[in-house]
Amino acid sequence: MDSIWIEGGKTLEGKIPISGAKNAALTLIPCALLTDEPLTLGNLPRLADVDSFGHLMNELGVSTQVSGKKAGEFKRKITYSGADISSTVAPYELVRKMRASILVLGPMLARMGEATVSLPGGCAIGDRPIDLHLKALEAMGAEIELAEGYVKATAPKGKLPGGDFEFPVVSVGATENAVMGAVLCEGTTQLFNAAREPEIVDLCNCLVAMGADIEGIGSSHLTIKGVEALHGADYEVMPDRIEAGSYACAAGITGGSIELVGARASDMLATTNALAAAGMLTEFTDDGIKVTATEKLRPLAISTAPYPGFATDMQAQFMAMMTLADGDSYLEETIFENRYMHVPELRRMGAEIETRGRSAIVRGVDGLTGAKVMATDLRASMSLVIAGLAAKGETEVLRVYHLDRGYERLEEKLAGVGATIERRSGG
Ligand SMILES: CC(=O)N[C@H]1[C@@H](OP(=O)(O)OP(=O)(O)OC[C@H]2O[C@@H](n3ccc(=O)[nH]c3=O)[C@H](O)[C@@H]2O)O[C@H](CO)[C@@H](O)[C@@H]1O
Numbered sequence: 001m002d003s004i005w006i007e008g009g010k011t012l013e014g015k016i017p018i019s020g021a022k023n024a025a026l027t028l029i030p031c032a033l034l035t036d037e038p039l040t041l042g043n044l045p046r047l048a049d050v051d052s053f054g055h056l057m058n059e060l061g062v063s064t065q066v067s068g069k070k071a072g073e074f075k076r077k078i079t080y081s082g083a084d085i086s087s088t089v090a091p092y093e094l095v096r097k098m099r100a101s102i103l104v105l106g107p108m109l110a111r112m113g114e115a116t117v118s119l120p121g122g123c124a125i126g127d128r129p130i131d132l133h134l135k136a137l138e139a140m141g142a143e144i145e146l147a148e149g150y151v152k153a154t155a156p157k158g159k160l161p162g163g164d165f166e167f168p169v170v171s172v173g174a175t176e177n178a179v180m181g182a183v184l185c186e187g188t189t190q191l192f193n194a195a196r197e198p199e200i201v202d203l204c205n206c207l208v209a210m211g212a213d214i215e216g217i218g219s220s221h222l223t224i225k226g227v228e229a230l231h232g233a234d235y236e237v238m239p240d241r242i243e244a245g246s247y248a249c250a251a252g253i254t255g256g257s258i259e260l261v262g263a264r265a266s267d268m269l270a271t272t273n274a275l276a277a278a279g280m281l282t283e284f285t286d287d288g289i290k291v292t293a294t295e296k297l298r299p300l301a302i303s304t305a306p307y308p309g310f311a312t313d314m315q316a317q318f319m320a321m322m323t324l325a326d327g328d329s330y331l332e333e334t335i336f337e338n339r340y341m342h343v344p345e346l347r348r349m350g351a352e353i354e355t356r357g358r359s360a361i362v363r364g365v366d367g368l369t370g371a372k373v374m375a376t377d378l379r380a381s382m383s384l385v386i387a388g389l390a391a392k393g394e395t396e397v398l399r400v401y402h403l404d405r406g407y408e409r410l411e412e413k414l415a416g417v418g419a420t421i422e423r424r425s426g427g
C-alpha cells in the first residue's frame with residue numbers, strides 16, 4: 001500500500017492551485033439523475049470519491065464522458081447523461097466505499113418515483129445516521145421502508161407532492177437530498193433550518209441552471225417550487241475551501257507563505273479569521289488568498305459549527321498547526337462525536353494534547369519529531385501531513401487512500417512550494 005513520506009522542516013513558499021471542491025462535486029454529480037439531458041460539470045477534482053461516484057452513476061445507467069484537460073493538468077470536465085436510467089438500486093458494495101452515495105436517494109426518487117439505497121453505516125468520525133434525509137423526504141410525501149440494510153423510498157403516485165420540513169439539527173447531506181428530492185415535486189416544499197454551506201449554494205445554483213425554482217438560496221429557509229422537468233446544463237464546481245484551508249495550515253506551521261490560487265475568500269471567512277487570530281497575515285488577492293506566517297503562532301480557542309461557523313472539516317488541520325503555537329489552544333468539536341482520531345498519532349510526534357469528550361486542549365510545544373503514523377479518516381490524515389511538514393526528521397503517513405479521497409495531487413502541490421515529500425509504493 002502507498003504511503004506519503006515527508007522530510008520535515010522546510011519553510012513552504014509559493015503558490016498552490018486550489019482544486020474543485022470534493023463536497024460540492026459529490027452533490028452536483030447526482031443532479032444528473034434529475035434530467036434526461038446531459039449535465040456537464042467542469043473544474044472537477046481528480047479524486048477517488050469523484051471516480052467512485054462515477055461508478056455508482058454508471059451502475060444506475062448514467063453514462064459518463066470525460067473531456068477537457070489532459071492527464072497531468074488540473075481540472076476535469078465530465079458529462080453525465082441520464083437519458084436511460086436502468087436501475088434504481090445503489091448497492092452496498094458501492095455505497096460502503098463512499099458515504100455520499102446516499103445523495104442519489106432524493107434525485108432518483110424525484111425522477112423515477114422510487115429508489116433503493118444501501119444504508120451507509122457508521123464511520124471513523126461518528127455514527128452518522130441518515131434519519132433526517134428520510135424524514136425530510138417523508139415530509140414531501142415519500143413512503144420509506146427499511147429492510148436488509150437497504151432503504152427503499154417510493155413516491156406513491158409516481159411523483160412526490162412536496163411538503164414542509166424543519167431540520168431539528170443542521171445537516172448538509174439531508175438538506176442536499178431534500179433539495180434534490182423537491183425540485184421535481186408536484187407542489188412546493190419549504191425547508192427550515194436548512195444547512196447553508198457554500199456547497200449547498202453551489203448545488204442550488206446548478207439546479208437553477210437546470211431549470212429549478214428555488215428561493216432563499218444561501219439562507220436557512222429554502223422554498224422550492226416543483227417544476228415539470230429539468231434540462232441539462234454546463235456548470236463549474238466551486239473551489240475547495242477545505243483544501244485551501246488545509247494548505248493555509250501547512251504555511252502556518254512551517255512559518256511560510258502560500259498563495260492559494262483560485263480560493264474564494266467569501267466561502268471561508270471562519271477559516272481566514274482563525275488564521276488571522278493565530279497571527280497570520282491573510283491577504284485577499286486577485287488570484288485568491290495569500291497567507292503568511294509573520295510571528296510565532298498564537299494559540300486559539302475554536303468551536304466547530306455549521307456554516308458560517310468554523311468547519312468541522314478544518315478542525316484536525318488547525319489542531320496540528322496549534323501543536324506548535326505559543327501557549328494552550330482550546331478546541332471543541334460539536335458536529336461529530338468521534339473526530340479526534342488524529343490525537344494519539346499527533347502525540348506520537350511529540351504533541352501535547354488532552355481530550356475530554358468533545359473538548360481538547362493543545363499545549364504548544366517547541367518542536368515535533370517525525371514518525372510513522374496513520375489515521376482513520378481524511379482530515380485526520382491531512383493533520384498528520386501538516387505535522388510532518390514541520391517535524392524534525394522523517395514522517396511516513398500510511399493509509400494514503402484516505403488522502404486520495406479528498407486531496408488532488410497532494411504531494412505535487414506541496415513539493416511545488418518547497419516541501420520534501422513523495423509518495424512511496426509499499427508492498
Ligand atoms: C460529502 C460531504 O459533503 N460531507 C460533509 C457533510 O457530511 P454529512 O452531510 O454527512 O454531515 P451532516 O451535516 O449531515 O452531519 C451533521 C450532524 O448531523 C447529524 N445527522 C446528520 C444526518 C442525519 O440524518 N441525522 C443526523 O443526526 C450527524 O450525525 C452530524 O452530527 O457535512 C459535514 C459537516 O459539515 C462534513 O464534515 C462532511 O465533510
Ligand SMILES: C=C(OP(=O)(O)O)C(=O)O
Pocket residue numbers: 023099100125313378379406
Ligand atoms: C468527512 C468528510 O467527508 P465525507 O462526508 O465524504 O466522509 C470530509 O470531507 O472531511
